[in-house]
Amino acid sequence: MPQVLTANRLSDGEVVYLASDGAWVERIAAAKVFTSPAEGESGLHIGAAAERELKIVHAYLFDITPAGKPVKMREVIRAAGPTVRRDLGKQAAL
Amino acid sequence: MYRYDEFDQKAVDERVVQFSGQVARRLSGELTEDEFKPLRLMNGLYLQLHAYMLRVAIPYGTLSSKQLRMLAHIARKYDKDYAHFTTRQNLQYNWPRLADVPAILADLATVEMHAIQTSGNCIRNVTSDHFAGASADEVDDPRIWSEIIRQWSTFHPEFSYLPRKFKIAVTAAPKDRAAIKVHDIGIIIRRDAADVLAFDVYVGGGQGRTPLIGHMIGESIAAEDLLAYLEATMRVYNQYGRRDNIYKARIKILVHQIGADEMRRQVAVEFVEVKAQGALALPQVEIDRIAAYFASPAFETLSDENPTTANPAFNVWLENNVAKHKVPGYAIVTVSLKPIGGIPGDASAAQMDVVAGLAEKCSFDEVRVSHEQNLVLAHVRQRDLLTVWQQLAAAGLGTANYGLITDIIACPGLDYCDLANARSINIAQAISTRFANQDRQREIGELKLKISGCINACGHHHVGHIGILGVDKKGVEFYQITLGGSGDETASVGEILGPAFGEADVPDAIETLIDVYFAKRSPGERFLDTYRRVGIQPFREKLYAAH
Numbered sequence A: 001m002p003q004v005l006t007a008n009r010l011s012d013g014e015v016v017y018l019a020s021d022g023a024w025v026e027r028i029a030a031a032k033v034f035t036s037p038a039e040g041e042s043g044l045h046i047g048a049a050a051e052r053e054l055k056i057v058h059a060y061l062f063d064i065t066p067a068g069k070p071v072k073m074r075e076v077i078r079a080a081g082p083t084v085r086r087d088l089g090k091q092a093a094l
Numbered sequence B: 001m002y003r004y005d006e007f008d009q010k011a012v013d014e015r016v017v018q019f020s021g022q023v024a025r026r027l028s029g030e031l032t033e034d035e036f037k038p039l040r041l042m043n044g045l046y047l048q049l050h051a052y053m054l055r056v057a058i059p060y061g062t063l064s065s066k067q068l069r070m071l072a073h074i075a076r077k078y079d080k081d082y083a084h085f086t087t088r089q090n091l092q093y094n095w096p097r098l099a100d101v102p103a104i105l106a107d108l109a110t111v112e113m114h115a116i117q118t119s120g121n122c123i124r125n126v127t128s129d130h131f132a133g134a135s136a137d138e139v140d141d142p143r144i145w146s147e148i149i150r151q152w153s154t155f156h157p158e159f160s161y162l163p164r165k166f167k168i169a170v171t172a173a174p175k176d177r178a179a180i181k182v183h184d185i186g187i188i189i190r191r192d193a194a195d196v197l198a199f200d201v202y203v204g205g206g207q208g209r210t211p212l213i214g215h216m217i218g219e220s221i222a223a224e225d226l227l228a229y230l231e232a233t234m235r236v237y238n239q240y241g242r243r244d245n246i247y248k249a250r251i252k253i254l255v256h257q258i259g260a261d262e263m264r265r266q267v268a269v270e271f272v273e274v275k276a277q278g279a280l281a282l283p284q285v286e287i288d289r290i291a292a293y294f295a296s297p298a299f300e301t302l303s304d305e306n307p308t309t310a311n312p313a314f315n316v317w318l319e320n321n322v323a324k325h326k327v328p329g330y331a332i333v334t335v336s337l338k339p340i341g342g343i344p345g346d347a348s349a350a351q352m353d354v355v356a357g358l359a360e361k362c363s364f365d366e367v368r369v370s371h372e373q374n375l376v377l378a379h380v381r382q383r384d385l386l387t388v389w390q391q392l393a394a395a396g397l398g399t400a401n402y403g404l405i406t407d408i409i410a411c412p413g414l415d416y417c418d419l420a421n422a423r424s425i426n427i428a429q430a431i432s433t434r435f436a437n438q439d440r441q442r443e444i445g446e447l448k449l450k451i452s453g454c455i456n457a458c459g460h461h462h463v464g465h466i467g468i469l470g471v472d473k474k475g476v477e478f479y480q481i482t483l484g485g486s487g488d489e490t491a492s493v494g495e496i497l498g499p500a501f502g503e504a505d506v507p508d509a510i511e512t513l514i515d516v517y518f519a520k521r522s523p524g525e526r527f528l529d530t531y532r533r534v535g536i537q538p539f540r541e542k543l544y545a546a547h
């Protein structure tokens, strides 16, 4: 299953995703998709380095559907914001 | 209210400086996350799904207007204009930036507040009866004893690294509004035949993965010996509590395994020793010193009156949300943080300011936070009730549902919480909306409905008359229903009804349970009474036949 690397930004806890250009971005739509376990493994190394560089904390991979949506509710909510406050989180700006 | 002495203030100020340094070192890379995490947790700072979360201690749920205004100010300045009141009588900010946390803590310190003892394996913020000092049925103000325990436990070197977190609750009324029997230690203060205060100490209650009701270990402990007895209990726990397995590390597991009698015996042995050392004996002058902080406000000499008016909405609120005060002419007002379809326990900064203003004008400057996630104005003149209600209602705080089916406890669940298996607020909202009709709610009568998003049970589902637990089944949210729990003086753990329900089916399931109750109830019975009389079977049969 394809995967995306996520973490929380150190300075404010914002949910971020690793993009193809190596930047940590706030939108899941811009996230790099890892298609194999080996790629995912390399992603985790990038995450560990970013933790050392004080960009992020707690990097991990999660599964997405072929359409690019998170499989688990937890990641759906992290990508958007609380389902009970549509005015808050990333969804607020959409 | 308790006011900091110079030592309290110094300790809190020093902690702000210390944690500010730790945050700076984290941001500069001198501290790794592994090194920083235990430090931030000691200061109430978590990392949740969307952001950091700061949990602020509200000792025994008592706040001054000034403190509540500061909480509102912080919500406005550093957060997203609201905050969440929890079942631990604390307050949580859901969106603070790490870099702002030192400034937030510094602001809190200016009003004698902090975030210490809200996390980690220490003795947590002591909780108590939200009607303390006001209710007609109490024998003493339990906050005096909560404060004495707070002073003993805060920064106690032996208790900073316990096997697990440790929760103490205190009540001084026969009606237990503080759920003391589901705490690690629960204390009931009574007066004995000679009208002297006596302390019954319950040990080993708790919720979470293994819900258990506490056992009375210490009976009629004298006031001067209270701390010695608690210290003895903690020593036994510290010595035998399991540190190798977090699921077995709570004192309830120890009591469960060795039995209440053995626990009682061991504590008694330690108690003799601690008492002999004498250091923890509480002299009357010290008790009086603390008690002075909680002296009754300057109540006027008034008579009880009938505050009902021609306004039916006010009268309904009066019946539901206003309780009897110990002083004639006064009343206790519960400010519902459960608007129909709203988020239980959330309050906007503007709402906090309204409540602070009302407390200042009409309640001797005091606000309480209840473990049921409501606010309380403890000392309102009966003649001011109409004005208070009007101002609350104008701020969206006038919902007349205290103790009813829409007065739901719900933890933050998967909408915010990193540990959650499922959402809980959405379920609360759906049930609240389904049962919005005021007449119907009142016809159902007292019903404690409590929802948790995982087995940690922050939403107290085990002790809900109806409890709902969110579970994850292969990535889909399901909800397990329990019946017959209670957190009051008749405490009991709810029994699981059967297979869990999908999100959309929960309100219908609750309807079915209410139908069974209506069909079976005898005159005057609450839902819990009927359940206790008829048992789970009729509910189970109807529910699973229907679904």
Ligand code: SF4
Binding pocket: B411, B412, B413, B414, B417, B418, B419, B420, B421, B452, B453, B454, B455, B456, B457, B458, B459
């Ligand atoms: S019960 Fe679970 S989901 Fe709810 S707040 Fe506690 S830890 Fe989070």
